[in-house]
Amino acid sequence: MVLEEILKSLSLLYLKAPDELDERIRRQWYDIEGLLVSGYEHEREYWLGHLQSMRSERIGLISAWIGIMEKFPPGSPAVWDVPEDQVESLLMVFNDHRLYLAAWADIQEEDMHMEFTKLPEGPKKESLLMIHFMEAVQEWIIRAISEDED
Amino acid sequence: MKTSAQGFYTQAATAVPDVKERKKESTQKQPARGWIVVVWNDHINTMSFVVHVFRKVLGFNTSKARIHMMEVHVQGKSCVAKENREKAELYWEQLKGYGLRVTLESTD
Secondary structure: OHHHHHHHHHHHHHHOOHHHOOHHHHHHHOOOHHHHHHHHHHHHHHHHHHHHHHHHOOHHHHHHHHHHHHOOOOOOOOOOOOOHHHHHHHHHHHHHHHHHHHHHOOOOHHHHHOOHHHOOOOHHHHHHHHHHHHHHHHHHHHHHHHHHHO | OEOOOOOOOOOOOOOOOOOOOOOOOOOOOOOOOOEEEEEEOOOOOEHHHHHHHHHHHHOOOHHHHHHHHHHHHHHOEEEEEEEOHHHHHHHHHHHHHOOOEEEEEEOO
16 A cells, blocks of 8 residues: 555654765755754754654654554555544655655656656656655645634 | 645634643753744645645634745745744744744844
């Protein structure tokens, strides 16, 4: 199942310290230059650790979600009820995956607007497919919770 | 910022609860001064996602969230808050938690 594989992949990445990650991912997830230029150089390690702990704290929830998905009958549609208090974490996790793919595949702005059928086969096209798919999932979730708030 | 296929905007805004207390080692008491939280444009986060995040983290209503989102989209950045250091750091980490590009600037 696609979402299950995404969650498994992310939970492994969330365990890693920033300096253990591929540089592209580290720059995407753990960019703290916006703090450092404001005089926070002496707090670099604190803020890197803090951002990493924010992610690692999601691992328990991700494991619970994976456990739910593992019980879905293979090859059949399934319904995943996400409790309201987990929705924001889900959005963050999904967006992290989009950002990860964009960094890993070096997706540029023009790539995001390119007609999909004109893209050459390869990792970039596969990443864009997933980025756009996750975007659609995000949009659906945001719309669903917004309707609940109205 | 990426334009979603179905742009839509929400109504009510609810701010996220305060994050749990941070264990930060700081031996010096920081002088009170203004800090600006700036969100920057990128080509991955969608417009509706950014609006959602502004509503959740900053407590903006839909209209204000859209205005700031469009500033980010058109001008490349938007100043979304001006606070004391503690609050500005809280916004920075919460916005970063959603994957936005954020910086802090001192008003000094």
